[in-house]
Amino acid sequence: MYTKTTIGDYSFTNCLMNASGIHCGTIKELDELDQSLAGSLVTKTATLKSRVGNEEPRFDWDSFGSINSMGLPNLGIDYYLEYLVEKEKQNTDKPYFLSVTGLSETEIYEILKKVNESTFQGLTELNLSCPNVPGKPLTGYDFELVETILTEVFKFFKKPLGVKLPPYFDNSHFDQIAQILNQFPLTFITSINSVGNGLWINDETTAIKPQNGFGGIGGKYVKATALANVHALYKRLKSEIKIIGVGGVSTGRDAFEHILCGASMVQIGTSLPGVGPDAKFTQVTEELTAIMQEKNYRSIEEFRGKLKYID
Numbered sequence: 001m002y003t004k005t006t007i008g009d010y011s012f013t014n015c016l017m018n019a020s021g022i023h024c025g026t027i028k029e030l031d032e033l034d035q036s037l038a039g040s041l042v043t044k045t046a047t048l049k050s051r052v053g054n055e056e057p058r059f060d061w062d063s064f065g066s067i068n069s070m071g072l073p074n075l076g077i078d079y080y081l082e083y084l085v086e087k088e089k090q091n092t093d094k095p096y097f098l099s100v101t102g103l104s105e106t107e108i109y110e111i112l113k114k115v116n117e118s119t120f121q122g123l124t125e126l127n128l129s130c131p132n133v134p135g136k137p138l139t140g141y142d143f144e145l146v147e148t149i150l151t152e153v154f155k156f157f158k159k160p161l162g163v164k165l166p167p168y169f170d171n172s173h174f175d176q177i178a179q180i181l182n183q184f185p186l187t188f189i190t191s192i193n194s195v196g197n198g199l200w201i202n203d204e205t206t207a208i209k210p211q212n213g214f215g216g217i218g219g220k221y222v223k224a225t226a227l228a229n230v231h232a233l234y235k236r237l238k239s240e241i242k243i244i245g246v247g248g249v250s251t252g253r254d255a256f257e258h259i260l261c262g263a264s265m266v267q268i269g270t271s272l273p274g275v276g277p278d279a280k281f282t283q284v285t286e287e288l289t290a291i292m293q294e295k296n297y298r299s300i301e302e303f304r305g306k307l308k309y310i311d
């Protein structure tokens with residue numbers, strides 16, 4: 001396919017995949033992703049033990065995007081790890097992503113040790129940017145803590161690792177996070193997680209229940225922020241660290257823009273659940289391929305990161 005890509009030593013038949021948290025909590029959902037045109041899949045972010053997450057209603061959406069305060073509901077690391085190890089046996093040339101986090105620094109090390117010791121061969125996405133766990137500040141905004149965690153993790157973790165980052169809004173923050181990430185043998189970063197602490201109101205009442213209605217915003221509302229983060233990090237990170245772009249992708253044009261900004265792979269989040277993996281990945285792949293054909297690009301490498309600036 002025109003849209004094939006690579007991240008580290010891994011090759012993917014298609015640069016499109018789901019975003020963690022979207023259609024990836026159960027075996028049934030993961031299997032539907034696996035059978036679609038997506039080039040890979042990532043699991044719901046797993047913790048050591050399963051979690052029910054926050055009270056409902058905890059998700060709402062409109063034609064421009066979504067708000068969520070899921071609170072990390074997941075079936076626990078063993079469930080996702082066993083699923084992926086099994087998939088790898090059936091599908092030896094398709095690389096998969098496992099998303100993990102911990103509710104404490106110690107839990108992050110414990111869960112990554114488990115992944116390191118398992119037979120999982122794919123890529124691990126360490127989520128440093130969940131905005132919705134009450135009482136837990138967002139790790140990606142604490143630069144010192146990010147540096148400490150990565151220093152500890154790379155003492156023992158020997159598999160390909162990436163980090164999922166929150167959106168940043170200031171050039172000095174792009175500089176600081178890139179300076180830290182460049183010190184480590186990261187394979188990729190995923191940018192951006194939802195824009196934390198938005199507030200939606202229906203009539204006179206919050207749209208979701210947890211934390212008095214505050215939640216992470218995704219979809220079209222965040223595309224400009226996502227593109228800026230992908231491009232700012234593309235310009236600052238060493239070339240070995242590949243970028244997975246996520247935020248506001250519902251068409252081939254959106255994916256094309258993420259790649260122009262520097263993304264090697266593009267995740268689809270908010271726009272996926274309404275349509276389902278089969279139809280969504282077919283639509284976006286066809287649209288992206290049509291744009292490439294019209295512009296005479298035969299691979300995404302021909303335009304990746306080549307955003308033009310007005311003179």
Ligand code: RRO
Nearest residue numbers: 069070071072130132194216
């Ligand atoms: O589960 C969630 O509330 C959640 C997570 Br872990 C995340 O990384 N991003 C998000 O918007 N919601």
